[in-house]
Structure formats: structure tokens, C-alpha cells
Amino acid sequence: MHTKTIAQLIEGLRSKEFSSVELTRHYLQRIKERDGTYNSYITVTEEAALAQAEAADQRLAAGDDNPLCGIPIAHKDIFCTTGIRTSCGSKMLDNFIAPYDATIVENYQKAGAVMLGKTNMDEFAMGSSNETSYYGPVKNPWNTNCVPGGSSGGSAAAVAALLAPAATASDTGGSIRQPAALCNLTGLKPTYGRVSRWGMIAFASSLDQAGTLTRTAEDSAIMLNAMASFDAKDSTCVDEPLEDYTAKLGDSLQGLTIGIPEEYFGEGLNPQTAERVQAAIKVYESLGATTKSISLPHTHLAVPAYYVIAPAECSANLSRFDGVRYGHRCDDPKDLADLYKRSRGEGFGDEVKRRILVGTYALSAGYYDAYYNKAQQVRRLIKQDFVDAFNQVDVVLGPTSPSPAFEFGAKSDDPVAMYLEDIYTIATNLAGLPGLSIPCGMVDNKPVGLQLIGNYFAESKLLNVAHQFQLATDFHQQLAPETA
Amino acid sequence: MEWETVIGLEIHVQLSTQSKIFSGASTAFGAAPNSQACAIDLAMPGTLPVANEQAFRFAVMFGLAMNAEIGKRSVFERKNYFYPDLPKGYQTTQLEEPIVGPGVIDIELENGETKSIRLHHAHLEEDAGKSLHEDYQGMSGIDLNRAGTPLIEIVSEPDMRSAEEAVAYLKKIHSIITYLGISDGEMSQGSMRCDANVSVRLKGEEEYGTRCEIKNINSFKFVEKAINVEVERQIDLIEDGGKVVQETRLYDADKNETRSMRSKEVANDYRYFPCPDLLPVILDDDYIAEIKSKLPELPDAKRDRFVSDYGLSSYDATVLTAERATADYFESVAKTSGEPKLAANWVMVDLAAYLNKSEQKLADCPVSAKHLAQLIARIKDGTISGKIAKQVFEAMTNGEGDPDSIIEKRGLKQVSDTGAIEKMVDEVIANNQAQVDNYKNADEKKRPKMLGFFVGQIMKASKGQANPQAVNEILLKKLNEQ
Structure with a gap:
């Protein structure tokens, strides 16, 4: 059962090949037996999952036609779940149980999906290797000496190790797409505002976007159908008409123009990774698409701008974790200052502290114009680069990350090297565009990701461009060793 | 400096x-x-x-x-x-x-x-x-x-x-x-x-x-x-x-x-x-x-309108419009009683003094605008004198009800009945013969001042309810007959 895609599982449930309870039990059993190796889950919600599966079976028996009814999924531990701990990968929230569900959690519940548990992640989604989690690092199912990418490393490892057919995730600078690339998955970050942020613990509010990690583009489309909604509880949510994201999956790529940004193939890109991406371009050409070299001239400014804006926003977003109302509180505070200093000092890990410090500095009197304002100006230029590009092309194509999965510890002492992991993905968040990563081959038995970037709210087209590639190739069908 | x-x-x-x-x-x-x-x-x-x-x-x-x-x-x-x-x-x-x-x-x-x-x-x-x-x-x-x-x-x-x-x-x-x-x-x-x-x-x-x-x-x-x-x-x-x-x-x-x-x-x-x-x-x-079109009348505009519509002085209008509650109250009293100047006086003097002394807000005041207007109407139609009105007002502040029932219950209606007043005048003249003689012997110019004594006695006897105008007329007539 576990090798099936969601599309296949839906068939299985409808044809009564297996029930949701059987399917759910099977995944729970696999998690129990295998997740000791990967550490992809922080919390497994066995009882609740089985109860939801039973309810789903009843709905199915009653003729429920919601595709996700009875399908087990995992949620990144950044999404609040009523009555179940939401840790955000941090000691700060090790004891935090929200009295509300994230809108996307609610959406999946309504669709009848079954929650298997909450997946591991970099602390407060800050990291590209899943090494900053309070709950320990997650291992890459393709090579357990390597990182799965981050920050949605737990979600990626769970899906790649076939411990969940799909998982929710979040992407602030590449946190869905980079782990998708490193774990041979399809990772979709929708347009900013397409999916509600309510109940998703904020890292950088203007960049955070929830999305999915699946094994195929078709599964992404099915997952997005349930996830996307307009939500009045999130002021930044956009009231765009919803569509059936599977509807365009059969469209031909004839006449499609793909833009290849020259800046995405420069120094820093692993030559073998570049070869796989070039080979993918050939596949697209064979499918009838036209490719066109384009320029995104401000690409080199994306990482520096991001590492001002994201920390600035996070420095304020994380101020609420003060030990006063919930979360970690130090023992026997002497006074107010002591309560703040020790609660935050003990509750946050190094990377979180580093970003809070950077953000606080960037917003300080006398530095605001030089950093925050300048970064916002750069952000507008980057956005304009894409607006110009989409006047000429339908999608933009490039590598997802500069190189395949690296070993634990390889970059953890060098924050800047770690930050460069997201060099190709960050601009998409700064511009608010939808981005997607799909498998496009292997380098040293490690997966390589191909990134596709679409225009605003062009998820349908983007998913079809990915789907057509997956119809023509079998990279995405390859499974991590010892998972079948 | x-x-x-x-x-x-x-x-x-x-x-x-x-x-x-x-x-x-x-x-x-x-x-x-x-x-x-x-x-x-x-x-x-x-x-x-x-x-x-x-x-x-x-x-x-x-x-x-x-x-x-x-x-x-x-x-x-x-x-x-x-x-x-x-x-x-x-x-x-x-x-x-x-x-x-x-x-x-x-x-x-x-x-x-x-x-x-x-x-x-x-x-x-x-x-x-x-x-x-x-x-x-x-x-x-x-x-x-x-x-x-x-x-x-x-x-x-x-x-x-x-x-x-x-x-x-x-x-x-x-x-x-x-x-x-x-x-x-x-x-x-x-x-x-x-x-x-x-x-x-x-x-x-x-x-x-x-x-x-x-x-x-x-x-x-x-x-x-x-x-x-x-x-x-x-x-x-x-x-x-x-x-x-x-x-x-x-x-x-x-x-x-x-x-x-x-x-x-x-x-x-x-x-x-x-x-x-x-x-x-x-x-x-x-x-x-849309918001602008629904704005209520503001203090300055209301003040100017009170001056032009009710003939109030600019000072009175400013005082009355400082708070919307006061302005609304005044306007209700003025319209119901048809006596804007009296209404302004009562609101600015008696009502203000009462609220001040009792440390109350207008909203909690037991005297409604309707009742105050009624009180003013009773002064105007001669049912009570301005002096008696103060007593009625005090009773109103004690929550004793509307002015008409207070006047009725306490028997404060002004006595305009000539017969009753004549009787009181006769008694006062009879009981104060010395003062009557003084009056008669006094210089014409001093007499009006001396009249006050007799009026006071009669008002006292009537518990303030005798119509002062009627008292004056009858008293003058009777004294001149002596």
C-alpha cells in the first residue's frame, strides 16, 4: 500500500481494496518500525488517526466523494492542532498545546484526510538541513549520513521513507522545495496568499507560505485542492477564485515558453546538478515546449535581502515567546528581566537566536534605512525581474538547490554556506510567486531537484508543467533504498 | 524675566x-x-x-x-x-x-x-x-x-x-x-x-x-x-x-x-x-x-444654531453645547416647553447645581427632560410660582415623580381665587393694626417698600401658594380702604 501515490490510494479506497483504517494502521505500523532511523515525526497521533480513519470509512461508505477522504497525511509541526502539541521544533513550545486548528489543518479535516502525526522541522522553520530541531536531526532516507534539507525536513523524510503518502510543509525561503529536491519529492509552494497562514506559526510573515510535499505533481494538485482557501482570518490571504488544480493536468506543453535564467547556472552550482537540469530542459523541448534564455538581473541580491527581511520580521514575530503566557518559562525568575532573559535564552536554539539578533540589529535606529529599507527596495526589484520575465515566458526553470544532500555537520558551523542552499529558491518568496521542485535525476545516488516557478496564481499551469515531465520520465518513481 | x-x-x-x-x-x-x-x-x-x-x-x-x-x-x-x-x-x-x-x-x-x-x-x-x-x-x-x-x-x-x-x-x-x-x-x-x-x-x-x-x-x-x-x-x-x-x-x-x-x-x-x-x-x-454625510451636528455648529434658533447668548449656547448630552437635554426641554430661555436657565442653574452637588451624570439624573419641560410649563401657565417651582424641582430630584403629581400631592397649586386671598388679606390687616397705621401715615414714596411686610405675611399664611399678583392688587385696594 505504501508505495502507492495518493491518486492510487484514492482508487484503492474507492474500489474497497483496503479501508482507511487498514491504510492508516499500515502507516502507523511502518512509522513505529522505521522512524527510529529517520526521526521524521515529533508526535505520532495514533489514537486520533484511527478514530479519524474510522470516521472516514463511514463517510466513504455513505458515498463521500471528497478525494482525500480516508487518505493519511502528516502535518509539519508548525501547524497548530487542537489538543495536540505544536512544538515548531523548539524547546520553547515543547509544552504548547493550541486550543485551535490551523486553517489548513481544518481544511484537510473537512476533506476527510487522516492525520498520522506532526513532523520534525528546523526550529521555528529556520534552517536548511533540519539540524536545528530541538527534537534532533532528521535523516535523509536516500542516505542516512546526509541531511534531508530544511526546514520541512521531517515532512520530506516521512514522505520519502513512505511513512506518509503526503505531508504539509511550509516555505519561507525554500523550506519545501529544497527538501523536496534532496529527498526526490514533488514540493509545491503556492502563491503567497493562496493558502491561509492562520494557525501556522510565523517565522517571516511576508514570506511564509504553506504547501505540500508529495511523490507526484498529480498528488500535489489533489493536496492543493483541499489546502487552498480564502480565509478572512488571514488579512494577507487573497480572495482569488479557487480552481480544480487537477483540471489542467492533461494539457499539452505545445507552445509553452520556458524561461531559463542565466543567473541560475553560474558559479556555485554543482556541475553534475547543472547537467541533470540541462537534461530536463531537453525533455521539455522534446515535449514541444520552447526554451528561452532570460535574465533575472537582481538574483545575486536575493540572499542578502532575504537575510535582512526574514530576520527582521522574525525578531518581532518571536517576541511573544517571553515565558509569560505559555511555552517555556525558566525556573524561579528573580525579576522580570531575568524571566525574559532565561526563558528565551533556554527556550531558543542558536540559529533562532542568531536570526533574532540579526533582525533586531537591522531594525535598529540608525541602521533601518541601510538594511531594512534597502532590502525592501531590493525586494521590489526582484519582483520586477519576475514581472518582466513573465511578460516573455510561461514558467521559469532552474535548479532547486546548488548541490545534492550534504552530510550532517558539513555546513552547520558556516551559516552563510547554509544560507546559500536557498540561493535559487529565496527570490520566489521575496516575489510571492508559486514555486515547485520535482525530481530530475541523481548525482552520486542522491536526488537532484528541478525548480519551476510560475506566475501569480498560475498553480494549475505550474502543476501541469511538472506533471507532463513526470509522464515522460521516471525520476519521481524511484524510491529511497530500503523503503519499499 | x-x-x-x-x-x-x-x-x-x-x-x-x-x-x-x-x-x-x-x-x-x-x-x-x-x-x-x-x-x-x-x-x-x-x-x-x-x-x-x-x-x-x-x-x-x-x-x-x-x-x-x-x-x-x-x-x-x-x-x-x-x-x-x-x-x-x-x-x-x-x-x-x-x-x-x-x-x-x-x-x-x-x-x-x-x-x-x-x-x-x-x-x-x-x-x-x-x-x-x-x-x-x-x-x-x-x-x-x-x-x-x-x-x-x-x-x-x-x-x-x-x-x-x-x-x-x-x-x-x-x-x-x-x-x-x-x-x-x-x-x-x-x-x-x-x-x-x-x-x-x-x-x-x-x-x-x-x-x-x-x-x-x-x-x-x-x-x-x-x-x-x-x-x-x-x-x-x-x-x-x-x-x-x-x-x-x-x-x-x-x-x-x-x-x-x-x-x-x-x-x-x-x-x-x-x-x-x-x-x-x-x-x-x-x-x-459616505461617513461625512452621516456626521452628527458638531458642538460649534450646534452652538451657532442655539444662538440663532433659541435666541440664547453666545456664552449660554457655548456652555449648553459643551457636552452632547446637555445639549440634547436642553433642546428637548426647550422644544417641549416652548420656553428656550427659561429652559436654558433651569438647565444651567438649577439642574447643573443639583448634578454638581450630587456628583451625578446627566444620564443618571432622575429629572427627565420631559418633566423639566412640564415644570416650566406650569410656571408659565400660572399653576405655580417660580419660587414654588424650586420646591417641586427638589421633589423631582428625589424621585417623587412628575411635576403635576407633585404639585397635586403636595397641594402646591397657586391660589388665585380672589375670595380666599381677600380673606387672608383681611386677617393680616386685622392682626397688624400698628403696621397698617404706619403705612397709612407714611409718605407716599415710602409706601411701596412697606408693602413688602404685608405681602410676606400673606405669602407665609398661604404657604407661598397665593398668586403674588393677585395678593398685590387686593392688598393695595384693602389698605387704601382703611
């Missing part, structure tokens, strides 16, 4: 929206601690703010009433600082692009002159919660009911030159917000709070002196006292060769002094930046025009 005082005020006004500025929790005053704080107010992780449209509506109403520019694009920013009653660790407020821009209003001074005070801007923001330091054995309690209550902060230019002007301005703002119905303006409940920026300079000097900010003054009286005592402090300091240090000070009403709250060294860096959870709010012209 002649000194000049320079004052600017920052006034925080709680808007009387049903729910908070960024959440659906109630804003009602006086609920059990933390019973009106939802997940958003508690800054639970993953929660997000959604701006309350009513708060914008109220702010626009205020801006229009202040003849101010309306910010068609306004932006919320985060003001970052840690405090236990500030759940998010930042206050969501406006800085660069506020909802209300520059404006100007006139204030009336006691000498009858008017003066224009410029508004720098007014912005929307959320209130913090309350830290409670008593009753927790060395610990502090936090009540977040108030956290997220919408405020407008109204910032004036430093245009006031005395404590009296500052109070007149504050009262004007109070009058405008209560007329608009956008706040209850209760200073005692913290619905309106005032910070005063005070400095002094030598008269004729162009540069402003170094200012001090007196925080959180919560009554009109204290604003006046705090400013006066601060001005005195600054002048004494300078005249003794010292220098004013820019700082925040607190007014201690018990000691009638201001004292330093924070030293200048620890100036906070609030690290303002636009709130990424809230998009800029864009208001179009139609929206503003």
Missing part, C-alpha cells in the same frame, strides 16, 4: 467599538480579568490580526470633525518592546502613514476669545493590557481584557500657551468624540488619557525650550494642576541656573508634583517597521464621503 509656556498634548481615546481592533473579543469595561481576551489577544502562536472596520470608520469621523486630512492609505507598524501586558512583544500602531493627517480646531477661552489649535495627526493603535501589582504577594498579575482595545492617539502641535488653554483643548476633544459617539470619553475609566509635553521659554524667544512629557494624566483638573506645577518647576530650575532635562515625568496628585519616571539615558529603540500581517488600508473617496 517673563516666561512663556508651550504645551502640546497627546490624547489617547478608546474607541467604543463592540470588539477589539484586531480580534473579535468584546471591549466592554469591567469584566472579570482575562475573560475578554481571545487567542489573538493572548498572542498565541499562529494567530493573526484582522483590522476592525468600525475603528477606521470612527477614526475617519474624528478626522472629519477636526477638519483634518484623511489618510487614504494608512499603514500599521509594529512598535517593539517587551512588557508583560504587551502580549505580542510589540504594539501594533501607525507611524509614517496615519489614518488622520494635519487639521485644526478652535477652542474657546474664558475671556471669550477663540484660538486655533493645530492637529499634527491622529493614528489608530491597540491598547495594552494591565499589570496589577497589588494583591499578588510580590508577584504581578496581568489582565489582558484591555489588550487590543482600539485607540486613537491624537497629537497636537505645541500651540497651547497655558494650562487653561490645554484644558480647553482637551475639553474640546472630549466634546467632539462624545458628540461623534466614537468614545464614552470617561477619563475615570481610562477611556481618555492625556500626556502633556511641557516646556518654557523667555517671551519673544523663537526656539522652544527643552520639554518634559507628563504621562497618563486622567482628569481635566489634574491636567491643569500637573502643567502648572511642571511649569513652575522648570522656571525655578532655569532661574536657579539649572537646565531642563528631556524626560518622561509622572504627576503625583497627592503631593501635587511631577517626578522623573525614566532617565533619558535609556531611550527606547522601538524598531518600528510595517506590520507584515496587515496590509495597507486604502480608503476611497466614496467611503469617506
Whole structure:
């Protein structure tokens, strides 16, 4: 059962090949037996999952036609779940149980999906290797000496190790797409505002976007159908008409123009990774698409701008974790200052502290114009680069990350090297565009990701461009060793 | 040396929206601690703010009433600082692009002159919660009911030159917000709070002196006292060769002094930046025009109308229109009784004295406008005299009912029956023969004065109910017959 895609599982449930309870039990059993190796889950919600599966079976028996009814999924531990701990990968929230569900959690519940548990992640989604989690690092199912990418490393490892057919995730600078690339998955970050942020613990509010990690583009489309909604509880949510994201999956790529940004193939890109991406371009050409070299001239400014804006926003977003109302509180505070200093000092890990410090500095009197304002100006230029590009092309194509999965510890002492992991993905968040990563081959038995970037709210087209590639190739069908 | 005082005020006004500025929790005053704080107010992780449209509506109403520019694009920013009653660790407020821009209003001074005070801007923001330091054995309690209550902060230019002007301005703002119905303006409940920026300079000097900010003054009286005592402090300091240090000070009403709250060294860096959870709010012209068309009559317009429609003096009209409740009350009495001048007198003198003495608000007053109008009608139609009316009014304040039933029950109806009055006059003449003789023998010119004695006796005998005019006529006739 576990090798099936969601599309296949839906068939299985409808044809009564297996029930949701059987399917759910099977995944729970696999998690129990295998997740000791990967550490992809922080919390497994066995009882609740089985109860939801039973309810789903009843709905199915009653003729429920919601595709996700009875399908087990995992949620990144950044999404609040009523009555179940939401840790955000941090000691700060090790004891935090929200009295509300994230809108996307609610959406999946309504669709009848079954929650298997909450997946591991970099602390407060800050990291590209899943090494900053309070709950320990997650291992890459393709090579357990390597990182799965981050920050949605737990979600990626769970899906790649076939411990969940799909998982929710979040992407602030590449946190869905980079782990998708490193774990041979399809990772979709929708347009900013397409999916509600309510109940998703904020890292950088203007960049955070929830999305999915699946094994195929078709599964992404099915997952997005349930996830996307307009939500009045999130002021930044956009009231765009919803569509059936599977509807365009059969469209031909004839006449499609793909833009290849020259800046995405420069120094820093692993030559073998570049070869796989070039080979993918050939596949697209064979499918009838036209490719066109384009320029995104401000690409080199994306990482520096991001590492001002994201920390600035996070420095304020994380101020609420003060030990006063919930979360970690130090023992026997002497006074107010002591309560703040020790609660935050003990509750946050190094990377979180580093970003809070950077953000606080960037917003300080006398530095605001030089950093925050300048970064916002750069952000507008980057956005304009894409607006110009989409006047000429339908999608933009490039590598997802500069190189395949690296070993634990390889970059953890060098924050800047770690930050460069997201060099190709960050601009998409700064511009608010939808981005997607799909498998496009292997380098040293490690997966390589191909990134596709679409225009605003062009998820349908983007998913079809990915789907057509997956119809023509079998990279995405390859499974991590010892998972079948 | 002649000194000049320079004052600017920052006034925080709680808007009387049903729910908070960024959440659906109630804003009602006086609920059990933390019973009106939802997940958003508690800054639970993953929660997000959604701006309350009513708060914008109220702010626009205020801006229009202040003849101010309306910010068609306004932006919320985060003001970052840690405090236990500030759940998010930042206050969501406006800085660069506020909802209300520059404006100007006139204030009336006691000498009858008017003066224009410029508004720098007014912005929307959320209130913090309350830290409670008593009753927790060395610990502090936090009540977040108030956290997220919408405020407008109204910032004036430093245009006031005395404590009296500052109070007149504050009262004007109070009058405008209560007329608009956008706040209850209760200073005692913290619905309106005032910070005063005070400095002094030598008269004729162009540069402003170094200012001090007196925080959180919560009554009109204290604003006046705090400013006066601060001005005195600054002048004494300078005249003794010292220098004013820019700082925040607190007014201690018990000691009638201001004292330093924070030293200048620890100036906070609030690290303002636009709130990424809230998009800029864009208001179009139609929206503003719609609000403008529904604005109620404002104090100045009402005052002018009272002068022209009711023939009141400008002074009376100003007093009566200072508060909307008073103005509405007066107008109801004036219209129902058809006697605007008498109505103005009763409201400004008797009613005001009663409310003042009993420390009551007009809203809680047992004398309704309808009943006061009835009372005035009874004076006018001769049922009672003006003097008896005061007794009836007192009974009304004691909750004894409407004037007609009080007059009836207490038998206060004026006696105009000639027969009854003649009888009383005869008795008084018979019992005071000596005074009658004096009267008869007195010079014609002195007689009217001497008449007072007899009138007094008759009124006493009638318990004040005899119609004074009838008494005078009959008395004169009878005395002349003697």
C-alpha cells in the first residue's frame, strides 16, 4: 500500500481494496518500525488517526466523494492542532498545546484526510538541513549520513521513507522545495496568499507560505485542492477564485515558453546538478515546449535581502515567546528581566537566536534605512525581474538547490554556506510567486531537484508543467533504498 | 524675566467599538480579568490580526470633525518592546502613514476669545493590557481584557500657551468624540488619557525650550494642576541656573508634583517597521464621503444654531453645547416647553447645581427632560410660582415623580381665587393694626417698600401658594380702604 501515490490510494479506497483504517494502521505500523532511523515525526497521533480513519470509512461508505477522504497525511509541526502539541521544533513550545486548528489543518479535516502525526522541522522553520530541531536531526532516507534539507525536513523524510503518502510543509525561503529536491519529492509552494497562514506559526510573515510535499505533481494538485482557501482570518490571504488544480493536468506543453535564467547556472552550482537540469530542459523541448534564455538581473541580491527581511520580521514575530503566557518559562525568575532573559535564552536554539539578533540589529535606529529599507527596495526589484520575465515566458526553470544532500555537520558551523542552499529558491518568496521542485535525476545516488516557478496564481499551469515531465520520465518513481 | 509656556498634548481615546481592533473579543469595561481576551489577544502562536472596520470608520469621523486630512492609505507598524501586558512583544500602531493627517480646531477661552489649535495627526493603535501589582504577594498579575482595545492617539502641535488653554483643548476633544459617539470619553475609566509635553521659554524667544512629557494624566483638573506645577518647576530650575532635562515625568496628585519616571539615558529603540500581517488600508473617496454625510451636528455648529434658533447668548449656547448630552437635554426641554430661555436657565442653574452637588451624570439624573419641560410649563401657565417651582424641582430630584403629581400631592397649586386671598388679606390687616397705621401715615414714596411686610405675611399664611399678583392688587385696594 505504501508505495502507492495518493491518486492510487484514492482508487484503492474507492474500489474497497483496503479501508482507511487498514491504510492508516499500515502507516502507523511502518512509522513505529522505521522512524527510529529517520526521526521524521515529533508526535505520532495514533489514537486520533484511527478514530479519524474510522470516521472516514463511514463517510466513504455513505458515498463521500471528497478525494482525500480516508487518505493519511502528516502535518509539519508548525501547524497548530487542537489538543495536540505544536512544538515548531523548539524547546520553547515543547509544552504548547493550541486550543485551535490551523486553517489548513481544518481544511484537510473537512476533506476527510487522516492525520498520522506532526513532523520534525528546523526550529521555528529556520534552517536548511533540519539540524536545528530541538527534537534532533532528521535523516535523509536516500542516505542516512546526509541531511534531508530544511526546514520541512521531517515532512520530506516521512514522505520519502513512505511513512506518509503526503505531508504539509511550509516555505519561507525554500523550506519545501529544497527538501523536496534532496529527498526526490514533488514540493509545491503556492502563491503567497493562496493558502491561509492562520494557525501556522510565523517565522517571516511576508514570506511564509504553506504547501505540500508529495511523490507526484498529480498528488500535489489533489493536496492543493483541499489546502487552498480564502480565509478572512488571514488579512494577507487573497480572495482569488479557487480552481480544480487537477483540471489542467492533461494539457499539452505545445507552445509553452520556458524561461531559463542565466543567473541560475553560474558559479556555485554543482556541475553534475547543472547537467541533470540541462537534461530536463531537453525533455521539455522534446515535449514541444520552447526554451528561452532570460535574465533575472537582481538574483545575486536575493540572499542578502532575504537575510535582512526574514530576520527582521522574525525578531518581532518571536517576541511573544517571553515565558509569560505559555511555552517555556525558566525556573524561579528573580525579576522580570531575568524571566525574559532565561526563558528565551533556554527556550531558543542558536540559529533562532542568531536570526533574532540579526533582525533586531537591522531594525535598529540608525541602521533601518541601510538594511531594512534597502532590502525592501531590493525586494521590489526582484519582483520586477519576475514581472518582466513573465511578460516573455510561461514558467521559469532552474535548479532547486546548488548541490545534492550534504552530510550532517558539513555546513552547520558556516551559516552563510547554509544560507546559500536557498540561493535559487529565496527570490520566489521575496516575489510571492508559486514555486515547485520535482525530481530530475541523481548525482552520486542522491536526488537532484528541478525548480519551476510560475506566475501569480498560475498553480494549475505550474502543476501541469511538472506533471507532463513526470509522464515522460521516471525520476519521481524511484524510491529511497530500503523503503519499499 | 517673563516666561512663556508651550504645551502640546497627546490624547489617547478608546474607541467604543463592540470588539477589539484586531480580534473579535468584546471591549466592554469591567469584566472579570482575562475573560475578554481571545487567542489573538493572548498572542498565541499562529494567530493573526484582522483590522476592525468600525475603528477606521470612527477614526475617519474624528478626522472629519477636526477638519483634518484623511489618510487614504494608512499603514500599521509594529512598535517593539517587551512588557508583560504587551502580549505580542510589540504594539501594533501607525507611524509614517496615519489614518488622520494635519487639521485644526478652535477652542474657546474664558475671556471669550477663540484660538486655533493645530492637529499634527491622529493614528489608530491597540491598547495594552494591565499589570496589577497589588494583591499578588510580590508577584504581578496581568489582565489582558484591555489588550487590543482600539485607540486613537491624537497629537497636537505645541500651540497651547497655558494650562487653561490645554484644558480647553482637551475639553474640546472630549466634546467632539462624545458628540461623534466614537468614545464614552470617561477619563475615570481610562477611556481618555492625556500626556502633556511641557516646556518654557523667555517671551519673544523663537526656539522652544527643552520639554518634559507628563504621562497618563486622567482628569481635566489634574491636567491643569500637573502643567502648572511642571511649569513652575522648570522656571525655578532655569532661574536657579539649572537646565531642563528631556524626560518622561509622572504627576503625583497627592503631593501635587511631577517626578522623573525614566532617565533619558535609556531611550527606547522601538524598531518600528510595517506590520507584515496587515496590509495597507486604502480608503476611497466614496467611503469617506459616505461617513461625512452621516456626521452628527458638531458642538460649534450646534452652538451657532442655539444662538440663532433659541435666541440664547453666545456664552449660554457655548456652555449648553459643551457636552452632547446637555445639549440634547436642553433642546428637548426647550422644544417641549416652548420656553428656550427659561429652559436654558433651569438647565444651567438649577439642574447643573443639583448634578454638581450630587456628583451625578446627566444620564443618571432622575429629572427627565420631559418633566423639566412640564415644570416650566406650569410656571408659565400660572399653576405655580417660580419660587414654588424650586420646591417641586427638589421633589423631582428625589424621585417623587412628575411635576403635576407633585404639585397635586403636595397641594402646591397657586391660589388665585380672589375670595380666599381677600380673606387672608383681611386677617393680616386685622392682626397688624400698628403696621397698617404706619403705612397709612407714611409718605407716599415710602409706601411701596412697606408693602413688602404685608405681602410676606400673606405669602407665609398661604404657604407661598397665593398668586403674588393677585395678593398685590387686593392688598393695595384693602389698605387704601382703611
